[in-house]
Amino acid sequence: MMLARVADSLYWMGRYVERAEHMCRLSDVMLNATLDRSDAATQVARIVLAAVGDSDLEKAKTPYEAARALALDREDGRSITTSIARARENARQVRDQITTETWERLNLIYLRVTGPGAAKAFNDGSSAFLHDIIADLHLFRGAADATMSHGEGWRFLLLGMYLERAQLNGRLLEVFFGDARKRPITDHFALTSLLRMSCALEPYLRRYTADVRPELILEFLMFDEDFPRSIRFSTARIEEHLSAASRYVDAGHAGPERLAGRLKARLQYADVENIELGGAGALLTTVLDECAAIHTAIYDTFVAYSLEMRLPA
Structure with missing residues (x-):
């Protein structure tokens, strides 16, 4: 039986990685709604906010800003950036229990979303930014599955x-x-x-x-x-x-x-x-x-x- 702290960190690492990908998809769909039909953007934004437990429906009137906050707000425990940072912290605590490939992949995602260029990358191409994170999270899972x-x-x-x-x-x-x-x-x-x-x-x-x-x-x-x-x-x-x-x-x-x-x-x-x-x-x-x-x-x-x-x- 492994140590409780190790089981806890690995368990939460899995939860936070999954949460980050889920939030990426919600944010991306919310942004795409603004391109397809203007009257649908607010409805989709309301759905997303309700799904993440945000009761401030005024945010639904500005889907881009709502998606940006969901991606980059470090004060929001539900955001993509916060989720990845917490996943990495849990991984750091059990660094000896995971492989180098798994750690390096998660660390690269962390640097992408917390680096000084993250906000500019989102502003320049929000959909591409979110898709890149999703792809990196898939690579993390692949590394874990193939090497652990x-x-x-x-x-x-x-x-x-x-x-x-x-x-x-x-x-x-x-x-x-x-x-x-x-x-x-x-x-x-x-x-x-x-x-x-x-x-x-x-x-x-x-x-x-x-x-x-x-x-x-x-x-x-x-x-x-x-x-x-x-x-x-x-x-x-x-x-x-x-x-x-x-x-x-x-x-x-x-x-x-x-x-x-x-x-x-x-x-x-x-x-x-x-x-x-x-x-x-x-x-x-x-x-x-x-x-x-x-x-x-x-x-x-x-x-x-x-x-x-x-x-x-």
């Missing part, structure tokens, strides 16, 4: 990544389909933007061609077992990595792998045909609550456990 031993450390890195992905995408779907008191968002441009935010436009079109319907999008992003950014795929990976990590501990009857198994089964055996748009909110709330419970259980089991739990009698 696929043991406990690698599992905690991926565990953080997939749990963050499930929660971020769950909140995004809540904005569209989660409030039963309001009509779900069904505007074609907004739905296409949702697919772009989820990196799902091309996979979705290959499955359903040009039939962009909200109920099909909800089904694809929640329940598709092969698409790596669906909630079902993410929760299956969470359960897989937790089951492997939990072999080394006595987690008790409410261990995180059991919670993850329950969530995996909930999505695997959900009656998809009977989940209508207006009723998706209850399931999304349950998924997010169970993800939060898994996070707490991970801390209780692997990070904040008492010494007596790990010492032999």
